Amino acid sequence: MARFVQQMVIIFFLIIFLAALPIMITINPEENSIEWTFQYVPEAIGNFIIQLSQGSLGTYQVGYQERPIADDIGDNFMTSLTIMIVGVNAGLILSLIFGIFISRFRMTKVFNFVMNILSAIPDFILIVFAMLFAIKFYKWTGIRIISLRPDAGAMNTWFPTMLIGMAPALYMFKLISVKYYQTGGEDYIRTAVAKGMKLNYINFHHVFKNIEPFIHAELVKVISLAIGNLFIIEYILNVQGITKFIFQSFEVQAMAVGLFAMLLISFIVYVSVRILFYLFKRGFIHE
Template identity: 60%
Template structure:
């Protein structure tokens, strides 16, 4: 319990440090030198908690217009949550489907080749290419795949979900495929095959049960990949998510800290929900 409290304090300190970093780093315009003014850090942290104690989350600017964070954070929170949750869930479903249950089919070989090709491209570059491809689809066919308007509705949400799912899918698919081939050579799998058990039963009752602990252990890594892509996707596609408070803060620590804390809470919430879904799946389809 004490260790968790210590970790929580460290995380809070790191988030506040990152939020105040743009104000701490000072650049001299005359000679271009960079200096750090850590003396402002305690006062900025104090102002942050003082603002919270008044029941307000503070304000941020859109152009010259000052807006309240509390009045907009609800919709932005759920937008980012939907993108991360669906992206992570989609990556898990695709990885399990092609890594275990469809691994013996030719379609999986095509999927593996695609994942290997995409994995050689940096995430940022791949997202840029995907956006250019979506724009060209609209030019060629007149069919709108993506919208760059903050109020674009489904067009402004489903494409970011797919892009966020790319990096976690590549990571999980390689992990699950590697574990699948290792487990497939074990003696108990050969015994099950010799007894005439169906492949689907073997995959569910033996293979998945032994892969599931590795999936759960790497869930934090999967979430970190999804969150990293969330910043890129929401910025490039002009999505009104929590990262808006970070990018449109103009160095103000208050909205940056609120945005980062909100993203941290999204990570924890998605982690809990995914763990719950994996538990329900195991209880519903896997016999102990």
């Protein structure tokens, strides 16, 4: 318990420090050098705690208008949370399906080859290529699949959701494919095949059970990849998500609230993935 409290305190001060970076870094025009003004950090921490103790999240600047953060953060939080939950879980489901349960088909081998090529390309480049393809697709067919308007509804969220799921799917598919072929050469798998067990039974009760710990060990990294892409996607596609408080304001209060919200989103997504795996085992493996 004491270690958990210690970690939470460290995370709290680290987030406040990151949010205060814009006001800590100044440029000295006379010497053309960067100067650090750490004296603002205690004041920033104090103001943040005072605002919370008063039951307020503070305010942030939108153009020339100052708005309460609490009035806008709800919708933005739910937008980012929905994109993250659907994207990450869909990416993991696809990687499991193609990496384990239909990996014996020839189509999956072609899919594996394509995924290995895509996994070598940086996520930012893939996002840009996906946007260019969406624009070309609209020119070829007249069907709009992407919108940069923040009030476009589902059209402004489904494409970012697909892009968010791309990084987890690529990363986990590569991991699962490698572990699948490693596990397939184990003696207990050969024994199960020799006994005449069905392939689906072997995949569910032997292969998946032995690959699952590796998947759980990589969940934090997968969610970190998705969070990193969320910053890029919401900014480029003009999605009114939680990163709005980080990009549109250099105020400590707004940035700190945005970073804490991102941390909460990461935790909720992690829990949702664990629940998904629990339901999967209860429904298909009957554990």
